[in-house]
Every structure is written in C-alpha cells, then in structure tokens.
Amino acid sequence: MTAAQEHLDPALRVEALASLLTERGLIDPATVETFIKTYEQSVGPMNGAKVVARAWADPDYRARLLADGTAAIAELGFKGPQGEHIVVLENTPAVHNVVVCTLCSCYPWPVLGLPPSWYKDPSYRSRVVREPRAVLAEFGLELADDVAVKVFDSSSEVRYMVLPERPAGTEGMSEEELAALVTRDAMVGVAAVGAP
Amino acid sequence: MDGIHDMGGMQGFGHTRALDAGPPFAAHWEGQAFALGLLAIRASGANLHAFRHAIERVPAARYLTGYYARWLMGAQNLLRDSGVVSDEEVTARAARLSGQDAAEPARPELRKPDMPSGGPGNLRSLDSPPAFAVGDAVRTRDLHPSGHTRLPRYVRRRAGTVAAIQPAQVFPDSAAHFRGEDPQHVYSVEFASAELWGAGCEPFTLSIDLFEPYLEPAT
Numbered sequence: 001m002t003a004a005q006e007h008l009d010p011a012l013r014v015e016a017l018a019s020l021l022t023e024r025g026l027i028d029p030a031t032v033e034t035f036i037k038t039y040e041q042s043v044g045p046m047n048g049a050k051v052v053a054r055a056w057a058d059p060d061y062r063a064r065l066l067a068d069g070t071a072a073i074a075e076l077g078f079k080g081p082q083g084e085h086i087v088v089l090e091n092t093p094a095v096h097n098v099v100v101c102t103l104c105s106c107y108p109w110p111v112l113g114l115p116p117s118w119y120k121d122p123s124y125r126s127r128v129v130r131e132p133r134a135v136l137a138e139f140g141l142e143l144a145d146d147v148a149v150k151v152f153d154s155s156s157e158v159r160y161m162v163l164p165e166r167p168a169g170t171e172g173m174s175e176e177e178l179a180a181l182v183t184r185d186a187m188v189g190v191a192a193v194g195a196p
Numbered sequence: 197m198d199g200i201h202d203m204g205g206m207q208g209f210g211h212t213r214a215l216d217a218g219p220p221f222a223a224h225w226e227g228q229a230f231a232l233g234l235l236a237i238r239a240s241g242a243n244l245h246a247f248r249h250a251i252e253r254v255p256a257a258r259y260l261t262g263y264y265a266r267w268l269m270g271a272q273n274l275l276r277d278s279g280v281v282s283d284e285e286v287t288a289r290a291a292r293l294s295g296q297d298a299a300e301p302a303r304p305e306l307r308k309p310d311m312p313s314g315g316p317g318n319l320r321s322l323d324s325p326p327a328f329a330v331g332d333a334v335r336t337r338d339l340h341p342s343g344h345t346r347l348p349r350y351v352r353r354r355a356g357t358v359a360a361i362q363p364a365q366v367f368p369d370s371a372a373h374f375r376g377e378d379p380q381h382v383y384s385v386e387f388a389s390a391e392l393w394g395a396g397c398e399p400f401t402l403s404i405d406l407f408e409p410y411l412e413p414a415t
Binding site: 001002004005006007008010011012013014015016017018019020021024026027031032033035036039040044081084085087102103104105113114116117118120121122123124125126127129130131132133134135138139140148149150151152153154155156157158183184185190191 | 201202203204205206207209210211212213214215216217218219220221222223224225227228229230231232234235236239248251255258260261262263264265268269271272273275280281283285286287289290293294317318319346347348350362363365382384392393397398399400401402403404405406407
C-alpha cells in the first residue's frame with residue numbers, strides 16, 4: 001500500500017471495499033448485516049455466563065466442563081467459529097487464571113462473543129504476560145501473595161475460558177439468577193464475580 | 197515475523213484501558229469491517245492463518261491505529277495478493293464515494309492460492325505419535341522466520357515443561373503461506389516467570405500453546 005492508501009479513513013475504506021466486492025458478486029450486503037447482528041445480539045458473554053451458572057449449580061456438569069470444555073459447552077448449544085477446542089480453567093482460592101492473546105486477539109467467540117477494547121489493546125497484550133499482578137491490580141483485582149497466578153497465552157486454535165469462583169451468599173439462587181452475576185471480565189480472568 | 201503484532205513483554209504501551217461493557221462495535225463501520233474481513237478470506241481463497249499474517253503485515257504505525265482498522269487493512273492485503281481487488285481500485289472507489297472524479301482502474305488478474313484443505317477448521321488427527329509427553333522438559337528453538345509464526349519472541353530460547361498435549365492442528369507457519377496444512381502436534385508449555393523475565397520479576401506461571409517444530413528436548 002502507498003502512504004495515501006495507508007491513511008484512508010477506515011469508514012471510507014470499508015465502503016469502497018464493500019462496494020467493489022458487492023459489484024463483483026463476492027459478498028452480499030445482507031450477509032454483512034447478518035454477521036453484525038449475530039455478534040451484537042446472539043453471541044456474547046451471556047452465553048458463557050450460562051455455562052458458568054450451570055457449572056456452579058450442577059457438579060456433574062462442572063466435572064464434564066473441566067474435562068472437555070468444547071463438548072460441555074456444546075450441550076448448552078454454544079459452538080461455532082473460534083470455538084473448535086475450548087479449555088475451561090478453574091479459578092480456586094489457591095489459583096487464579098487469566099487469558100490473553102499476545103500475537104493477535106484470539107478469544108472464545110461462542111461463549112464470550114467478540115473481544116472488548118481492553119483485551120485487544122497493546123497495553124493488555126504486552127503487559128499481562130510480564131506483570132500480571134500489576135495489570136490485575138490496575139483493573140481493580142488485588143490478589144493475595146499466596147494465590148498462584150497462571151497466565152494463558154492463546155497462541156494456537158485452543159481457546160480458553162475461566163470458570164470464576166462462585167461468590168458467597170449465592171446459595172439457593174437459580175441458574176438464571178447466578179448467570180446474571182457473571183461478567184465477561186471474570187470469564188477472562190481479570191475480575192472476580194462479586195457477591196450479590 | 198518480528199513485527200509490531202508480537203507484543204508480549206513489550207514496554208511503553210502505558211496503563212491498561214478501562215474495563216467496560218460497551219457494544220462489540222463502537223461504530224457501524226467496525227461491524228462492516230469485521231464481516232468483510234471474514235468474507236475476504238473466502239473471496240481471496242485464503243485461510244485464517246493467511247489473514248492473521250495479512251494483519252501482521254500492516255505497517256507498524258497503522259497497525260496501532262486500532263483493531264478493526266488493521267483488520268480491514270489485512271482484508272485488503274489478502275484481496276490484493278489474490279488479485280481480487282487492487283489497491284488502486286480501492287483508492288479510486290473511495291474517491292468516487294467521496295464525490296470526487298476518479299477513473300476506475302482496470303481489474304487486476306486473479307491469482308488466488310489453491311492450497312488443498314484437509315477439511316473444515318484447523319484440528320487434524322495425526323498418525324505419528326507426539327514427540328513429547330506431559331512432564332517433559334523442553335526448550336523453544338531459536339527461530340526467526342520472516343513469515344508467519346505463532347512462536348512469540350518472548351518465549352524463544354526458553355526452557356519450560358509440557359503441561360498438556362492439545363489436539364494436533366494445521367501448522368500456521370506453513371498454511372499462512374499456502375505451503376500446505378502440514379499438521380503438527382501442539383503442546384501447552386509452562387514457563388516460570390523468572391525464565392522469561394529474570395530474577396526479581398513477579399512470580400507466576402506462563403502457559404502457551406506451541407507447535408512441535410518450535411520445540412526441542414531441554415538438555
């Protein structure tokens with residue numbers, strides 16, 4: 001690309017490319033809008049929250065989820081691009097897991113949707129593999145010194161999702177109520193799930 | 197390639213951004229760019245690995261202008277390389293869409309790659325057994341390819357331990373350049389933080405998924 005091409009405004013670049021590809025019959029504008037709607041409305045962290053809530057409520061499901069994440073997640077109907085092989089990491093009082101992709105921004109789309117800005121930002125990608133405790137503290141998560149930190153860099157097609165600890169005071173809550181507590185940030189490992 | 201995308205451990209990017217629950221696309225063009233990137237893979241006869249490499253090839257200063265901006269420039273790289281849409285056509289069309297007069301350049305000649313696919317997705321089964329077992333001590337090789345690789349700089353020439361064997365997968369270093377799928381065993385390798393960042397760094401464990409050709413036995 002020449003310098004002028006490099007500096008094309010992205011909104012204009014997308015219009016130009018879409019117009020050329022549509023004219024050539026290579027894309028259908030309706031398909032583009034379907035992709036957008038899918039990730040705006042149907043595929044997002046609400047899916048992962050259901051997985052976490054089921055794991056908290058059902059010990060057998062939890063065991064299946066930790067043994068074969070992809071299959072257990074598919075039981076709830078969640079699969080698709082960027083979810084070929086999903087490994088679920090269990091956070092405990094002794095071990096805190098956190099996920100990154102330093103080389104691009106790989107992320108488990110079927111359960112968490114598309115990655116948020118902070119996950120794609122160079123500050124997170126560069127720092128969490130070098131000073132994870134400092135990064136987590138910046139996000140407001142202070143870990144005790146005796147908690148072991150494990151950072152997972154998603155460098156192959158394996159995708160990682162964190163199973164956060166179930167907060168106290170949630171005994172007797174329904175799966176639906178539990179799912180409403182679970183945040184995207186907790187399923188990446190940069191936050192804990194707060195008590196209700 | 198040792199590009200700007202290989203960010204693990206770099207310093208100078210500042211404070212993390214705020215956790216927020218904003219929509220997936222901050223503007224409509226970002227959603228269009230997202231869809232177009234995925235559709236460009238098919239339209240150009242490429243694959244996911246070639247697309248990642250196309251994004252890595254975005255000039256460093258432009259790479260840093262934002263995720264969907266670089267995603268879109270990556271899509272354009274794929275389309276240009278395959279002769280589907282030339283850069284000149286994009287420039288001319290952008291000018292016309294902005295109300296300027298611009299002649300439409302001639303269409304480029306198609307030169308799509310034709311790498312055979314072993315099926316959908318990237319997981320493959322291999323007849324050969326994995327070279328390493330869980331618990332094995334391994335060292336990452338001193339590799340510096342100018343093309344695509346999933347061996348980041350910050351774990352090269354480092355000693356770690358195989359923690360898990362993952363499903364075998366299409367080898368990105370080969371597929372990104374349409375040299376064939378060349379599937380490989382993949383290992384989750386754990387490194388102690390001091391092996392990566394020296395004495396005095398935070399204590400933690402780093403786990404990363406590495407393809408067999410990146411590894412050798414640690415001696």
